[in-house]
Amino acid sequence: MNTDTEVIRVLVADDEPLVRAGVVSILSTDPGIDVVAQAGTGAEALEYLRAHQVDVAVLDIRMPGLSGLEVLAQMRRENSATRCVFVTTFGEDDYVARAIGLGADGFVLKAGDPRELLMGLHAAAAGGAFFSPSVARRLLGGYQAKKFSDQQGAQALFDRLTPREKDVLRLIGRGRSNTEIASELYMAATTVKTHITSILRSTSARNRVEAALIAVRAGEA
Structure with missing residues (x-):
């Protein structure tokens, strides 16, 4: 587990190059974060995570081939200690609900405030859980809200x-x-x-x- 005094080692996986570059650019503004790898597919991300020490994986939920959800599921099966933060878009609530069930550590919106991404990374690396406020509000009005209401x-x-x-x-x-x-x-x-x-x-x-x-x-x- 990373501590506040250590640099957080991060892998960023997204099949859209511009989105991936944007995420990396935001993370590079924080001296406490080191993007050690980038991946354009879930398979590439999983291969890197198996071979290297990474504190937090920033994953797109939907990627062709091996999705971010499948990467997380495999990480959990292999008892990986790497934390996972998903970058999501509006309309992916069902995917987010599935990710919660798999033990994801955070969710931020692609179109959200860049500071939320940084907060999410630090919270996840420290063992916490993070939701962008708008993600939390949507979840509370949808699948998870119904579950807890039941x-x-x-x-x-x-x-x-x-x-x-x-x-x-x-x-x-x-x-x-x-x-x-x-x-x-x-x-x-x-x-x-x-x-x-x-x-x-x-x-x-x-x-x-x-x-x-x-x-x-x-x-x-």
Whole structure:
């Protein structure tokens, strides 16, 4: 896991050269980020990720051949420690929902504020989860909103938690890493992990990103 004092090693994969160049250009403005590789296909991205150490992969969701979703699925099957941030467009909500299920760490819009991409990279590298605000709003009105509504609503899920678990989930919803949560709440990192395990069990969230969505939907993040 990368720390705030280390340079974040990043791979950027997108089949559109202009989009890929734009993402790389934005990332190059941050001295704490080093784009170590670029890929025009999912197969190229996966091959590089298998052979080199990368902290965060920035993936396009839809690419010809091996999609970004398939790259992430394979990364998870191989227990890769690389974090994953997707760059998405409007109209890809179903794909985003699938990516959440696979354990993606962040989502930013291609047409969004470039600062969101930088924030997403840093949050993911530190072990947090990040959503561009517009992505989160769309998710809350679509697939994920329906899912959590079927589970008696995000607020009901949030209310199942102990006061300390609620504090932890609020910070997860704000993209904080375990280390940052431990620092803000004055607890040991192992205690944070214990709380997160309990939060996932109590809310039926499959991963940290789904837990973050519960906090956002409940208005607690």
